[in-house]
Amino acid sequence: MGGSDGAGNRCVGLDQVSHWFPGTDLLFSRLDATLQTGTITGLCGPSGCGKSTLLKLIAGWERPRRGAVARPGVTTVAWVFQNPHGVARRPAVDHVAFPLLAQGMGRRRADAVARGLMGRFELQPVADRLFSDLSGGEAQRLLLARALACDPDLLLVDEPTAQLDRRSSAAVNRSLRQLASQGAIVVVATHDVETQAVCDSIIDLAAAARRELPATVGTAAPGGRASLAPAARRSPLGASAGLAVTRGVWP
Ligand SMILES: Nc1ncnc2c1ncn2[C@@H]1O[C@H](COP(=O)(O)OP(=O)(O)OP(=O)(O)O)[C@@H](O)[C@H]1O
Numbered sequence: 620m621g622g623s624d625g626a627g628n629r630c631v632g633l634d635q636v637s638h639w640f641p642g643t644d645l646l647f648s649r650l651d652a653t654l655q656t657g658t659i660t661g662l663c664g665p666s667g668c669g670k671s672t673l674l675k676l677i678a679g680w681e682r683p684r685r686g687a688v689a690r691p692g693v694t695t696v697a698w699v700f701q702n703p704h705g706v707a708r709r710p711a712v713d714h715v716a717f718p719l720l721a722q723g724m725g726r727r728r729a730d731a732v733a734r735g736l737m738g739r740f741e742l743q744p745v746a747d748r749l750f751s752d753l754s755g756g757e758a759q760r761l762l763l764a765r766a767l768a769c770d771p772d773l774l775l776v777d778e779p780t781a782q783l784d785r786r787s788s789a790a791v792n793r794s795l796r797q798l799a800s801q802g803a804i805v806v807v808a809t810h811d812v813e814t815q816a817v818c819d820s821i822i823d824l825a826a827a828a829r830r831e832l833p834a835t836v837g838t839a840a841p842g843g844r845a846s847l848a849p850a851a852r853r854s855p856l857g858a859s860a861g862l863a864v865t866r867g868v869w870p
């Protein structure tokens with residue numbers, strides 16, 4: 620089941636979630652999982668299997684073709700994209716300071732806190748550099764630092780270590796763990812075995828593509844491993860969409 624952790628706490632529930640696009644095969648089918656605060660869930664599988672798509676469904680940016688995604692208690696969602704976007708002509712540090720200013724922090728303090736957060740990712744040397752002058756790996760670490768500044772309920776991270784060396788990857792993995800320990804629900808799409816090692820549970824979309832079983836159900840609680848499997852398309856669900864729930868409808 621998905622939608623609630625049964626105790627009224629903040630969580631993300633995936634309830635029989637299936638998705639495909641026009642022109643693609645069924646990407647995944649009848650996925651059930653409850654992603655709880657304080658946990659990191661890894662989305663794994665080969666390129667094109669639907670990891671970024673599942674992140675979008677979890678964020679509510681895309682509706683699942685079938686099933687429902689619920690986010691009870693989730694108010695702040697932060698994304699770190701596969702291809703990081705920033706404001707080209709703004710200094711790097713402003714990207715991290717901005718959410719702090721938005722939270723009401725004064726300019727000087729926000730700048731100091733932002734530089735401290737950047738330090739966790741070894742970004743002090745580039746703090747005053749324009750975003751357009753950052754390398755891809757620096758830009759992605761910067762947006763992770765910004766995600767820390769947002770202190771989100773739900774953090775969605777797409778391939779955070781793909782462009783990084785081992786030392787930077789280790790810093791990113793530590794930060795994901797830290798964000799989870801602060802009470803965030805962290806979901807990370809990754810090919811990196813070291814990132815997978817810091818996850819509490821894994822949704823293996825490769826297994827979904829291989830198996831011809833009915834649904835396999837996983838619960839993303841610490842220490843567990845979830846996988847899922849494709850299943851025959853089922854009859855349409857009723858249409859219903861709300862702030863906290865994204866329910867699939869037929870086009
Ligand atoms: N809006 C869309 N319309 C049609 N097809 C799409 C759309 N978005 C994604 N796809 C297709 O769905 C499949 C899954 O895409 P997705 O980006 O989720 O894969 P991925 O697992 O994140 O891959 P990668 O590891 O390369 O980032 C791909 O075949 C992709 O081309």
Ligand SMILES: [Mg+2]
Binds near residue numbers: 777808
């Ligand atoms: Mg992707």
